[in-house]
Amino acid sequence: MKxxxxxxxxxxxxxxxxxxEVVTAVSEVSFEIPAGKLVGxxxxxxxxxxxxxxxxxxxxxxxxxxxxxGDEDVTDLPAELRGVGLVxxxxxxxxxxxxxxxxxxxxxxxxxxxxxxxxxxxxxxxxAARLVQISELMERKPSELSGGQxxxxxxxxxxxxxxxxxxxxxxxxxxxxxxxxxxxxxxRRIQRxxxxxxxxxxxxxxxxxxxxxxxxxxxEGVIHQSGKPQDVYDDPKDLFVAKFLGTPPINVFDGEVRxxxxxxxxxxxLDAAGVRDGAVKVGIRSEGFVPSADGALECGFxxxxxxxxxxxxxxxxxxxxxxxxxAVISAETPVDTTKPTxxxxxKKSKVLLFDPKSEERIRFDEGANG
Amino acid sequence: xxxxxxxxxxxxxxxxxxxxxxxxxxxxxxxxxxEEGYNSASQTFSGIGLRNYSFVLRDPYFLQAVKNTFILxxxxxxxxxxxxxVISLGLNSIKKLKNLxxxxxxxxxxxxxxxxxxxxxILFKKTPYSDGMVNILVRLFSGTTVDFIDGPYWAxxxxxxxxxxxxxxxxxxxxxxSALGSVKxxxxxxxxxxxxxxxxxxxxxxxxxxxxxxxxxxxxxxxxAFKAYSDSVALFGTNLNAAGMNTIVGYIYDMLYGDxxxxxxxxxxxxxxxxxxxxxxxxxxxMISRKRVHH
Ligand SMILES: Nc1ncnc2c1ncn2[C@@H]1O[C@H](COP(=O)(O)OP(=O)(O)O)[C@@H](O)[C@H]1O
Ligand SMILES: [Mg+2]
Numbered sequence: 001m002k003x004x005x006x007x008x009x010x011x012x013x014x015x016x017x018x019x020x021e022v023v024t025a026v027s028e029v030s031f032e033i034p035a036g037k038l039v040g041x042x043x044x045x046x047x048x049x050x051x052x053x054x055x056x057x058x059x060x061x062x063x064x065x066x067x068x069x070g071d072e073d074v075t076d077l078p079a080e081l082r083g084v085g086l087v088x089x090x091x092x093x094x095x096x097x098x099x100x101x102x103x104x105x106x107x108x109x110x111x112x113x114x115x116x117x118x119x120x121x122x123x124x125x126x127x128a129a130r131l132v133q134i135s136e137l138m139e140r141k142p143s144e145l146s147g148g149q150x151x152x153x154x155x156x157x158x159x160x161x162x163x164x165x166x167x168x169x170x171x172x173x174x175x176x177x178x179x180x181x182x183x184x185x186x187x188r189r190i191q192r193x194x195x196x197x198x199x200x201x202x203x204x205x206x207x208x209x210x211x212x213x214x215x216x217x218x219x220e221g222v223i224h225q226s227g228k229p230q231d232v233y234d235d236p237k238d239l240f241v242a243k244f245l246g247t248p249p250i251n252v253f254d255g256e257v258r259x260x261x262x263x264x265x266x267x268x269x270l271d272a273a274g275v276r277d278g279a280v281k282v283g284i285r286s287e288g289f290v291p292s293a294d295g296a297l298e299c300g301f302x303x304x305x306x307x308x309x310x311x312x313x314x315x316x317x318x319x320x321x322x323x324x325x326x327a328v329i330s331a332e333t334p335v336d337t338t339k340p341t342x343x344x345x346x347k348k349s350k351v352l353l354f355d356p357k358s359e360e361r362i363r364f365d366e367g368a369n370g
Numbered sequence: 371x372x373x374x375x376x377x378x379x380x381x382x383x384x385x386x387x388x389x390x391x392x393x394x395x396x397x398x399x400x401x402x403x404x405e406e407g408y409n410s411a412s413q414t415f416s417g418i419g420l421r422n423y424s425f426v427l428r429d430p431y432f433l434q435a436v437k438n439t440f441i442l443x444x445x446x447x448x449x450x451x452x453x454x455x456v457i458s459l460g461l462n463s464i465k466k467l468k469n470l471x472x473x474x475x476x477x478x479x480x481x482x483x484x485x486x487x488x489x490x491x492i493l494f495k496k497t498p499y500s501d502g503m504v505n506i507l508v509r510l511f512s513g514t515t516v517d518f519i520d521g522p523y524w525a526x527x528x529x530x531x532x533x534x535x536x537x538x539x540x541x542x543x544x545x546x547x548s549a550l551g552s553v554k555x556x557x558x559x560x561x562x563x564x565x566x567x568x569x570x571x572x573x574x575x576x577x578x579x580x581x582x583x584x585x586x587x588x589x590x591x592x593x594x595a596f597k598a599y600s601d602s603v604a605l606f607g608t609n610l611n612a613a614g615m616n617t618i619v620g621y622i623y624d625m626l627y628g629d630x631x632x633x634x635x636x637x638x639x640x641x642x643x644x645x646x647x648x649x650x651x652x653x654x655x656x657m658i659s660r661k662r663v664h665h
Binding site: 057058059078079080081083084085086088090092094095096105106108109110111157158161 | 554556557559560561562563564565566567570574575578579581664
């Protein structure tokens with residue numbers, strides 16, 4: 001089912017009772033989640049991701065704005081009637097119930113014509129358990145399970161009613177690194193198999209980029225950009241989004257455009273047709289560097305790190321903002337490590353310009369691009 | 371082995387105290403209860419046997435005391451625990467002035483039992499000058515007035531029950547509000563998402579979550595109610611046998627020190643019967659709790 005948020009705003013009174021200040025956790029958030037897709041809601045900690053999920057599932061009431069499931073306005077519908085599944089960040093499994101009882105609980109709550117027979121409930125619970133591969137754990141208590149197993153139980157409990165929408169709040173953050181990789185593939189598989197419209201929250205951009213059909217990037221309660229992961233990565237709207245996506249992170253330089261040329265540290269590095277003269281911030285993706293003996297950008301050479309197929313060249317530049325530049329090149333490309341400097345040509349599609357004040361993207365002239 | 375010895379050394383002072391002030395008197399009571407015809411002046415007795423028990427078990431005052439105690443237990447334990455749960459749920463759900471209400475509900479706990487008794491007198495006692503506040507209300511709704519302190523048995527039992535509930539309520543509310551407060555909001559949110567009705571949230575989430583505290587209150591409630599005495603004194607004075615409102619502990623006291631006192635053997639036999647009752651009930655409670663309580 002399609003979900004549409006229309007100018008959602010949530011204002012909390014301050015947690016400090018004496019203070020009159022308020023916290024705007026979510027501000028005028030509008031976006032549409034296409035039916036049957038897996039959407040990653042992405043942003044740094046405290047940016048309002050959980051609040052957005054809680055608004056969708058009905059645990060919080062919006063201060064203003066509307067929420068639609070399909071064509072139905074559910075803004076005033078209480079959580080228990082919205083028919084969504086939610087996986088809590090800390091799972092919130094009922095500690096006094098076995099795994100089976102936990103999974104049965106949502107089914108036992110069904111009333112009226114949705115009420116199921118005992119056998120039907122058991123069958124559905126077993127189906128859900130099979131889907132997340134915990135069939136052999138049904139008689140255990142949550143305290144007897146590992147973090148990964150608890151997480152699967154939480155997903156099974158959220159899925160057993162076959163909700164129209166599945167929401168997951170940082171589902172992978174409590175797992176160790178290896179389990180996290182494995183579980184995120186699992187999540188993708190479960191979502192594909194069930195076809196349920198799914199929103200999952202994360203502060204880990206790699207996680208979101210790797211499994212989402214669509215990502216929504218938030219900061220301080222405001223949506224900065226949404227779209228297909230690769231599109232947002234290639235064509236970020238502002239410096240925040242560019243910096244937030246990508247490992248290693250984008251390299252940012254102070255630069256200048258003069259006479260349709262892009263200058264970094266005074267040296268002309270690229271054509272900048274159609275860009276007005278003035279100071280700019282220059283973001284260069286780590287894969288945008290091509291080592292070349294007569295390259296336009298000259299950097300101080302620091303070290304080379306070989307990691308499997310790729311090589312990272314660590315270097316420095318006076319106009320660089322941050323600690324050290326990281327250029328990722330293919331392992332076959334020779335790099336002269338004896339010289340104190342290294343020269344690069346730049347791939348234009350991996351170079352992004354931003355207004356130094358507003359940090360909005362400045363585009364190269366469309367026609368001259370490429 | 372060496373560690374064990376050390377542990378025992380640390381425990382020794384406590385064990386000595388327990389021995390002197392608990393084990394010895396208990397053993398002494400046990401011995402007294404089997405000594406027939408004990409004379410406290412000469413400290414002699416005529417024989418050993420069950421005569422004390424058969425006397426006590428046939429004594430109409432004791433039987434009345436047992437009946438009173440059981441009625442009191444059966445009424446006040448469920449009523450006070452249930453009422454405390456309802457009030458705690460209420461306290462837990464309000465946001466404004468929560469602390470103020472918590473303090474108000476806790477006040478009776480720090481008030482002296484006898485002072486509360488005085489208040490109950492004003493409410494219930496008939497005097498030449500007044501019928502008591504409750505009777506004034508009864509008359510207002512055109513009922514017949516009742517003497518709650520010197521009148522019929524049911525009226526006296528009613529007042530005693532209300533009084534006992536009133537006395538034990540604050541502590542139970544205190545325990546239950548903190549137990550309810552410690553249930554994480556996440557479970558309630560999860561239950562809401564799972565579509566649980568408020569009754570099912572209460573019965574399937576709240577009660578199991580606070581069940582250890584609930585059972586603690588029920589067990590100590592039973593024990594406390596079986597040992598009740600001062601509540602009865604506060605309402606009906608020290609001559610409880612005459613008022614027909616004696617309790618088992620009251621009977622034991624009377625046998626030792628009362629106007630008809632001086633019979634430590636009878637008192638001991640009654641004390642052991644009380645011990646057997648409390649012990650049985652507690653064991654049954656613990657057995658039920660093992661099945662029902664989530665730890
Ligand atoms: N119940 C609340 N009362 C007051 N402030 C809140 C409440 N819930 C969240 N906030 C604030 O709203 C902001 C967004 O919180 P949250 O949605 O939890 O962020 P995220 O999940 O992205 O880390 C934070 O500044 C947080 O302190
Ligand atoms: Mg969060």
